[in-house]
Amino acid sequence: xxxxxRQLRVFLxxxxxxxxxxxxxxxxxxxxxxxRAIVELESQLGLKLLDRTTREVVLTDAGASLAAQLExxxxxxxxxxxxxxxxxxxxxxxxxxxxxxxxxxxxxxxxIAACARKAPGIQFMLLDRTQQNVLASVRSGEVDxxxxxxxxxxxxxxxxxxxxxxxxxxxxxxxxxxKKESVPWAALNGQDLVLxxxxxGSRRHIDxxxxxxxxxxxxxxxxxxxxxxxCMVEAGLGASVMLALALPRSGLPDLVVRPLSPLIQRExxxxxxxxxxxxxxxxxxxxxxxxxxxxxx
Numbered sequence: 235x236x237x238x239x240r241q242l243r244v245f246l247x248x249x250x251x252x253x254x255x256x257x258x259x260x261x262x263x264x265x266x267x268x269x270r271a272i273v274e275l276e277s278q279l280g281l282k283l284l285d286r287t288t289r290e291v292v293l294t295d296a297g298a299s300l301a302a303q304l305e306x307x308x309x310x311x312x313x314x315x316x317x318x319x320x321x322x323x324x325x326x327x328x329x330x331x332x333x334x335x336x337x338x339x340x341x342x343x344x345x346i347a348a349c350a351r352k353a354p355g356i357q358f359m360l361l362d363r364t365q366q367n368v369l370a371s372v373r374s375g376e377v378d379x380x381x382x383x384x385x386x387x388x389x390x391x392x393x394x395x396x397x398x399x400x401x402x403x404x405x406x407x408x409x410x411x412x413k414k415e416s417v418p419w420a421a422l423n424g425q426d427l428v429l430x431x432x433x434x435g436s437r438r439h440i441d442x443x444x445x446x447x448x449x450x451x452x453x454x455x456x457x458x459x460x461x462x463x464x465c466m467v468e469a470g471l472g473a474s475v476m477l478a479l480a481l482p483r484s485g486l487p488d489l490v491v492r493p494l495s496p497l498i499q500r501e502x503x504x505x506x507x508x509x510x511x512x513x514x515x516x517x518x519x520x521x522x523x524x525x526x527x528x529x530x531x
Contacts, residue, residue: 239311241275244268245283246308249301252291326355329519332368333360333381334435335459336480337502341381341397341527348526353518364458365435372505378516379506381523383435383477390508396527397502401436401443402481403492404467404474411473412490419447419494426472428463430480431456436500440475443498464489502527 240261247257248268258268276283283297293301333342342360349358361371365382372380373390385391403422405411411421422444430437437456444451454472457463460480467474468488477500481491504520506512512520 235278237275237278241271241278242304243308244271245275245297246301246304248272248284248291249293249297249304254286254291327513327515328357328359329513329516330359330361330377331379331381331519331523332363332371332377334365334368334383335362336434336436336477337381337383338362340479340483341502344530345523345526349519349522352522356515356519358519364433366433369505372507375507375510378512379504379520382503382505384439384501384503385435385505386438388505391505392508393503393505394524395501395503396524397479397530398499399477399479399502400497400499401440401475401494402478403494404464404476404481404486405490405492406468406470407488407490409473409490411492414492416493416495419443419449419496419498422447422449422451422473422475425449425451426454427451428455428457428466428472428474429453430460430463430476431458433458436477436480439498439500444475447496 243261244257244263247260248254251257251260254265254268258265261268263271272284279296281296282294283300285292285294331342338360346358346360349356361368361377363371365385368377368380368382369385369391371377385393403411403417411417429440432438452472455463455466457466460476463474463476464486466472475494478491479502504523506520
């Protein structure tokens with residue numbers, strides 16, 4: 235059955251006014267177009283809805299039954315369409331965004347503050363989770379979108395890079411590498427390391443970089459938060475490799491950060507479900523985060 239909304243609106247206009255000409259004026263159609271719409275509707279339903287004479291239009295029993303129920307349905311549909319179209323200009327509502335702890339601590343505060351300034355009617359809800367859980371939340375639709383470190387499996391995701399960030403070496407002040415301006419990746423071969431665990435977004439990238447550069451290391455501790463890693467490095471348990479973004483802006487007074495050569499960078503991305511458009515409010519927050527991160531000094 236291929237009944238159209240226009241056919242139903244035409245029928246309802248005739249049922250209300252009992253006149254084809256007035257119905258045409260009400261729905262913006264010529265009288266021949268109105269007649270054609272009714273013929274098509276009756277053909278699709280397999281029922282006679284109207285009895286038309288030169289003097290009047292009378293509803294059949296089937297027509298009267300349809301008209302009685304259709305008016306409320308059309309009213310409800312019009313309200314739904316009005317509500318949906320209002321989303322385009324909506325300025326108030328809740329947007330849920332997930333990000334990993336490193337990004338939550340070092341990128342998102344400024345983004346949330348920017349959103350509060352630029353779109354005060356939006357309630358920015360941040361979910362601070364491991365990267366694996368961030369991606370799961372995006373895929374399930376629990377959140378509108380996520381902020382992650384370059385994921386490996388992206389077939390079902392739309393990803394937009396907003397920042398590139400290098401992997402760097404962190405060592406105690408007395409470590410031999412602390413005296414170098416730059417440290418080759420290959421020089422890490424045989425070193426003890428303290429790294430973020432596999433739940434972080436950067437760990438697999440670090441492991442791949444070490445392997446690609448021929449550095450076989452002993453991972454002494456695997457931890458879930460950069461602050462804990464820094465404490466372990468400061469205690470002399472090993473060096474660490476992590477994204478520069480994980481370093482506190484206030485610095486690490488008892489540790490030294492050195493670039494690694496060759497330079498290996500990873501991308502920070504906004505991710506959402508592929509083929510699923512964001513709501514206008516979520517798109518606004520996406521745009522604010524993109525602009526705020528790209529404007530970072």
